[in-house]
């Protein structure tokens with residue numbers, strides 16, 4: 493079975509044809525138009541999709557999209573795509589391709605990609621995370637992705653890690669996202685994350701471990717897989733510091749094996765995420 497996999501981000505739109513085993517047959521992408529016209533945005537996505545309708549056989553469509561969104565992705569309002577506010581992405585895609593369409597937020601989609609195609613295979617309890625412009629996560633508990641009441645479970649970026657810390661876009665202070673995201677790092681240091689000093693990378697890893705330890709105490713998972721340009725750009729100083737800090741913050745016996753890893757999905761994560769959403773919901 494083939495899946496048409498779509499990744500909607502503030503930087504780029506990406507469309508791929510993916511088999512149910514995670515083999516990527518073709519990928520195309522374009523820069524996300526800067527336009528605030530919803531139809532200009534949709535038009536450029538449509539022109540990426542049309543060649544696939546002509547050249548491939550597929551059964552279903554899966555989409556990973558920046559949040560927030562209404563339940564099941566009926567209406568999407570990605571924070572970093574100003575032209576889409578309550579945009580009916582699901583019904584528009586259904587109309588275009590004539591097949592079932594499943595949509596989820598990008599962090600949950602990456603978590604499902606770990607579950608189907610990555611290090612999450614065979615695991616019942618883990619978290620997938622993205623540390624890039626923002627900070628997000630998806631939670632797999634007892635083998636199931638947690639959706640939550642409003643489809644928003646997994647917002648680990650808004651777990652407080654510094655009492656009275658930096659002001660977060662959500663309005664609270666000291667959220668993980670307000671302390672370590674790419675955007676926050678730029679604000680706090682005055683340089684972008686890819687120029688951050690090693691001390692800062694270690695500091696960020698330590699704060700990540702606080703949020704992970706608190707979440708793991710609640711949910712009893714043992715592994716966290718972290719992707720995103722900031723986390724992967726920092727590399728070993730970040731991951732070493734995070735795992736060292738877990739020894740301080742995660743002291744309960746059942747958390748002894750808790751560990752934070754870089755994502756296992758590599759550069760293919762954007763192509764695999766949408767496919768995993770479709771396979772999970774189908």
Ligand SMILES: [Zn+2]
Pocket residue numbers: 649650660661662663664667669670
């Ligand atoms: Zn917040």
